[in-house]
Amino acid sequence: MRDLATEQGFVPIAAAAFIGEHSYSTEATPIAHGRPDALDLVQAQEFGAMIRERLAAPAALRGTPPLQASGAYPYREWIPPTDVSPITDQALCVKCSDCARACPTAAIVVGEVVATAPASCILCTACVKKCPTGARKWDHPRIGRSREWLSTNCRERKNPELYV
Numbered sequence: 001m002r003d004l005a006t007e008q009g010f011v012p013i014a015a016a017a018f019i020g021e022h023s024y025s026t027e028a029t030p031i032a033h034g035r036p037d038a039l040d041l042v043q044a045q046e047f048g049a050m051i052r053e054r055l056a057a058p059a060a061l062r063g064t065p066p067l068q069a070s071g072a073y074p075y076r077e078w079i080p081p082t083d084v085s086p087i088t089d090q091a092l093c094v095k096c097s098d099c100a101r102a103c104p105t106a107a108i109v110v111g112e113v114v115a116t117a118p119a120s121c122i123l124c125t126a127c128v129k130k131c132p133t134g135a136r137k138w139d140h141p142r143i144g145r146s147r148e149w150l151s152t153n154c155r156e157r158k159n160p161e162l163y164v
Contacts, residue, residue, distance in 0.1 A: 002069055012067045014051050017161040018044060022150060023125035024143065029151035032158075043160050050164070069163045084140050085121035086128050088114040092135035099127035099136050 002012045018040060022031035036044070054061065085107065088099075093114055100108040107120035108127055114135075116127075123143070128136045138144070 002067055006066075011061075011064070013054060013061055013064060013164070014047075015067060015069050015163040016044075016047050019158055019160060022154075023123075023129065024138070024147040024150060026147070029147045031147070031150045031154055040160065047160075047162055054164075067163055070161065080122055081142065082119040084123060084142055085116040085118040086125070086136050087139050088116070089135045089137065090114070092133045094133055094135075096132065098130045098132060102126040102130035 002015055005012050019032050019035045021033055021035050025031040025033055090113055095110055095114065097110045099114065100106075100110050103126060104124060105120045105122055107117045107122075109115050109117075125138070128138065130136075138147075
């Protein structure tokens, strides 16, 4: 994000990476379940207050060195798999279209059945989380392996990363 902002002519002065519940998180395989929580929100408010103070003295920002943030550079292109997408249990589906409205890539078409174009799916799980009846779900071994790995290896609480 820092790089995109810089390319557009902005001068980033701060950044943060806050923790949120992973989209693959379930009751059986929790991944940062319940995050952000009360402590995260306090830290976000404190971070915002600190940035507000810095912005109150714009003269002090002149000559600020470029913002340093962690990350892998050069970036590698992520190519989503074209054979993976959530499925719909048609027996549970009430065809409310919540899943289609939640999908950021318009990969879901609600008709006589609910169909997903796997090539357009970015694996965000918005449709699964939004489904009021639990009809949308993951039933793919790749997602199951990822969910299990994340749940097992990312159990310890992580704090937000702040860059100023």
